[in-house]
Amino acid sequence: MTAKQSHAISENPNNLNLVEVATYQRRIRASQERVWENVMDWEHLPHLHDSNFQYAELDEAGDWGWRIWSAQDRHSHVELCYDLPKGRYVARSYQGKNQVSEIWTLVTPVLDETDIEVRFLVPDVTKDNQLSVGKFFRDLYSTLWDEDEAMMIERQVRLDSQSNRHPLEIDLGFEDEVMATLPLYVELKSGRYRIISVDGQLKAHSTICPHILGPLDSEVIDNKLTCPWHGYQFDINSGECVLPANATCRLSKAPKITISDHDRPRIKVGFN
Ligand code: FES
Ligand SMILES: [Fe+2]
Numbered sequence: 001m002t003a004k005q006s007h008a009i010s011e012n013p014n015n016l017n018l019v020e021v022a023t024y025q026r027r028i029r030a031s032q033e034r035v036w037e038n039v040m041d042w043e044h045l046p047h048l049h050d051s052n053f054q055y056a057e058l059d060e061a062g063d064w065g066w067r068i069w070s071a072q073d074r075h076s077h078v079e080l081c082y083d084l085p086k087g088r089y090v091a092r093s094y095q096g097k098n099q100v101s102e103i104w105t106l107v108t109p110v111l112d113e114t115d116i117e118v119r120f121l122v123p124d125v126t127k128d129n130q131l132s133v134g135k136f137f138r139d140l141y142s143t144l145w146d147e148d149e150a151m152m153i154e155r156q157v158r159l160d161s162q163s164n165r166h167p168l169e170i171d172l173g174f175e176d177e178v179m180a181t182l183p184l185y186v187e188l189k190s191g192r193y194r195i196i197s198v199d200g201q202l203k204a205h206s207t208i209c210p211h212i213l214g215p216l217d218s219e220v221i222d223n224k225l226t227c228p229w230h231g232y233q234f235d236i237n238s239g240e241c242v243l244p245a246n247a248t249c250r251l252s253k254a255p256k257i258t259i260s261d262h263d264r265p266r267i268k269v270g271f272n
Pocket of ligand 2: 038049
């Protein structure tokens with residue numbers, strides 16, 4: 001770890017021969033609050049962006065930003081520093097002690113949306129390679145921001161819907177018809193739930209991850225659900241978060257499923 005460039009929000013603190021290989025501009029359909037939240041969130045990298053990040057282990061974080069190991073052998077790392085008053089941040093990647101990139105992003109709110117402007121700086125790129133290296137970074141960031149934007153929009157929808165009015169209980173209909181249409185999604189006062197059959201047993205669970213409201217509608221494997229945003233795993237029966245081990249959140253209480261005692265039984269789901 002090179003201490004010299006730690007927490008640096010100045011340009012080129014290592015005095016490298018940096019070349020600006022490309023820029024990337026885009027309007028993000030999410031507020032700057034969502035954007036900053038996403039920038040500060042290192043934990044989503046190997047999950048939401050699993051095609052480009054294989055590993056993230058926190059080394060250090062503070063009100064300056066964060067630094068992660070980006071490989072399990074701790075040979076490479078990424079450090080991201082915010083300059084909130086100036087609405088910008090910088091991410092530097094290192095292989096061993098060598099800095100391999102310095103990427104500045106300017107964040108500008110535009111009503112409920114956010115403009116971003118990214119500058120990619122790479123050391124010692126020859127003139128012949130500038131175009132291809134620049135294209136690599138633009139393509140990479142286009143994918144990363146697509147994935148981030150979808151996450152931010154989805155999270156905003158969940159935040160907004162928390163104030164909506166929904167019933168405490170819903171009559172789903174006849175059991176035979178319900179069983180034929182699983183999985184079913186229902187909106188109740190306390191949130192959105194999925195009704196599924198696990199080993200022939202009807203179960204209801206929250207589809208909203210208690211971490212930061214990610215979508216919990218993955219396949220149930222070994223009675224566990226995995227959130228695609230940060231990889232947290234929940235036991236569908238107890239609601240406990242089983243991964244990561246130090247997580248303190250748990251699934252919100254599941255509604256009760258009631259099957260009526262009629263010739264053709266009906267199913268209700270809710271908290272009554
Ligand atoms: S929102 Fe972070 S793990 Fe689900
Ligand atoms: Fe991201």
